[in-house]
Amino acid sequence: MTGPGADSDVAAWARGLGLDGLVDIHVHFLPERMLAKVWAYFDDAEENYGMPWPVHYRLPEDQRLAALRAMGVRTFAPLVYPHKPGMAEWLNAWAREFADRQPDAVPTATFFPEPEAARYVEEALRSGVRCVKVHVQVGAFDPRDDRLDAVWGMLADAGVPAVVHCGHGPLRGEHTGLDVFARVLERHPALVAVLAHAGMPEYDAALHLVQRFPRVYLDTTMVGVPFTERIMPVPDDWPARLAGIADRIVLGTDFPNIPYDYATQLRAVASWAEADDRLGEPFLRAVLHDTPAKLLGV
Ligand SMILES: [Zn+2]
Secondary structure (H helix, E strand, O other), rough: OOOOHHHHHHHHHHOOOOOOOOOEEEOOOOOOHHHHHHHHHHOOHHOOOOOOOOOOOOOOOOHHHHHHHHHOOOEEEEOOOOOOOOOOOHHHHHHHHHHHHHHEEEEEOOOOOOHHHHHHHHHHHHHOOOOOOEEEHHOOOOOOOOHHHHHHHHHHHHOOEEEEEEOOOOOOOOOOOOOHHHHHHHHHOOOOOHHHHHHHOOHHHHHHHHHHOOOOOOOOOOOOOHHHHOOOOOOOHHHHHHHHHHHHEHHHHHHHHOOOHHHHHHHHHHHHHHOOOOOOHHHHHHHHHHHHHHHHHH
């Protein structure tokens, strides 16, 4: 069960678990010019985050896709998100075109509190989008905004998962915090919500929302890896806390913008599986494949 030592071991490791590949619900692909800006931001990470953040997969798009495929990632959700109004619809068009080109990428969408949001999210859902992403800190908006009420309702009705970055990590925002997003869930309790980064650093609050709302999930993105453990460690009893909710955890990684390799994330997940007898390989099959495949409908 010990995780893969290097990226070159990942595909064989997944096969050894009896999987036909991995399903990753949280990766990022962006228009090239925008990605260059994101990477420039990470280049200034000492200033922005107070620590260096060397992007591990700083490669041309075709090589990033090849890296995922070489590791046996059979399906992934390429997530996009806006930081200002008037941008989401353009990103959605790009994500649609990207998924048309890359059959292992599911079509995704995003939104922003703006008058057109309900219309373009409805169009995205009608066109077959399988996952949406919302970034409360980067977008700097309140997820309870009135203009989003119809959007959350549509997503809940459609059963399409929303990967929501609403935690305080790595940076706080004016509207971050699981207590804020809990209000959205109270209003839309059927929403399929994937709490990005397992709500980092409010892991306790995230687990509590999983208990309260049957359609809330946690993604593993950057959780439990050495880079994060130094600043936002999981609780000591994390593996035991996952035992009753093994079917509510899904693989996410933040590929390619991570300051370590993909295998490192998988080793963190494998270490939880190993730490509690109630988890083990069935937990890994659920997290790395079955549950994210169910959410994405693949
Ligand atoms: Zn992300």
